[in-house]
Amino acid sequence: MRACTLLVLVLTCGSAMVASGAIATPGGPGAMSPPQQGGGSSVTYQKNTLLPPVSRPQQGGGSSVTYQKNTLLPPVSRPQQGGGSSVDSKDGEVRLGVWLEVVIPGSVTPGGNSGNPGGPVCYLRQGHFSELMAWLENHYVAGPDPGEVYILKICKTDQDFELATFWVYQPVPPPAPTVRETTRLRNEAWGQLAIPEPATHMAPSRVTVVHIPTYVWVPAADRTPISATIATTLEGQELSLTATAHPRRLGFLRADMGDGNTLWCDAQDVVEFDPTRDPLDQPSGCFHYYRHPSVNRPDLRYSVxxxxxxxxxxxxxxxxxxxxxPLPAVPTQVLVAPPRPIAVAEVQALATSGWVALSHAPG
Incomplete structure (x- = not known):
């Protein structure tokens, strides 16, 4: 148990309530078996001191059982040799693992019952944190810890009832999702990503000229990151996977320009052509210089x-x-745009106004 936290569990054993002096009869509702030897650890409780932290027993010690909410814990038995026992929890259950036995100094000797008729009659009941605090006169230096369960051993003396021993059961951490499960969900989230097919834009749009820059880009919608999330529960625990697709930072766009040359552009360089600016002073860094006209091509155009x-x-x-x-990596997604034709002309002289006229119809 964590020394600083405990859970308040309001649980009943039939109609037995220690506060009223009524106790469950042996074998009836509320009767329980104490933890068997061989699991957990035992300490002596000292008022106003912290209990030592509980660590999981080594292989062969301790046990793991399933606790059904609002019902008694089953008897804790020594696990089989080789590493304890465990059962799968269902909805509304808490899997419990290691336990800590705490003996109350000065109490009656635990025992009695049918095995020792002359000794004090003791009963085991499942209590909650506030009841435990009342028995210990609020000297238990700890706060509620979610998931912990308490078993109280109450013995009848000549004067009154006493708490002789109590056990603190810790919940078993939820089982981690398997690689197979997370990979399946990864594939589902990945499959929901609607990565757009690139739409090729160029400036000049239909006819360009050798030895001037021809710009290539895709619209903003075709280079904006997108995400998809898949959420589910695993034994009551939330499991979610979010897949995010984003343009590759280096080498986002490849343009086969049709003249045997390949243009590679990083994501930051793929920017829309700005017709209000000088053609040689554009924010885009994705452009190509054609060296030869396309007049020798069958359709007089290059295919980009x-x-x-x-x-x-x-x-x-x-x-x-x-x-x-760790999740398996998702391979790089490759999307190819339909071929885009462009004619390349060769002129001896080109005025700035003429270049602008050619480049004012980007698309």
Whole structure:
């Protein structure tokens, strides 16, 4: 148990309530078996001191059971040799693991019952944190810890009832999702990404001229990151995966210009042509200089093919934190635009106004 936190569990054992002096009869509602030897650890409770932290027993010690909410814990038995026992929890259940036995100094000797008729009669009941605090006169230096369960051993003396021993059961951490499960969800989230096919834009749009820059880009919508999230529950714990696709930073756009040359553009250089600015002073860094006209081509034009490369990252969260198992990487997504024809002319002289006239119809 964590020394600084405990959970308030309002649980009943039939109609037995210690506060009223009524106690469950042996074998009836509320009767329980104490933890068997071989699991957990035992300490002596000292008022106004913290209990030592509970650590999981080594292989062969301790046990893991399933606690059904609002019902008694089953008897805790020594696990089989080889590493304890465990059962799967269902909805509304808390899996419990290691336990800590706490003996109350000065109390009656635990025991009695049918095995020792002359000794004090003791009963086991499942209590909640406020009841435990009342028995210990609020000297238990700890606060509620979500998931912990308490078993109280109450013994009858000549004068009154006493708390002789109590056990604190810790919940077992939820099982981490398997690589197979997270990979399946990764694929679902990845599959929901609608990465756009690139739409090729050029300036000049239809006819360009050798030895001047011909700009290539895709619209903003075709280079904006997109995300998709898949959420589910695993044994009551939240599991979510978010896949995000974004243009590859280096080498986002490849343009096969049709003249045997390939243009590679980083994501930051793929910017729309601005017709209000000088053609030689554009924000775009994605352009190509044709060296030869396209007059020798069968259709008098070059065919430009643009390919966009996207990276996909997946973030996995489980129970409020990162998933323990790394996810397999998603391969780079490659999308190819339909061929875009462009004619390349050769002129001896070109006025600035003429270039602008050619380049004012980008698309």
């Amino acid at each position: 093919v643009v390919t966009a490369y996207w990276e996909v990252s997946v973030q996995c969260e489980f129970n409020g934190g990162p998933c323990p198992n």
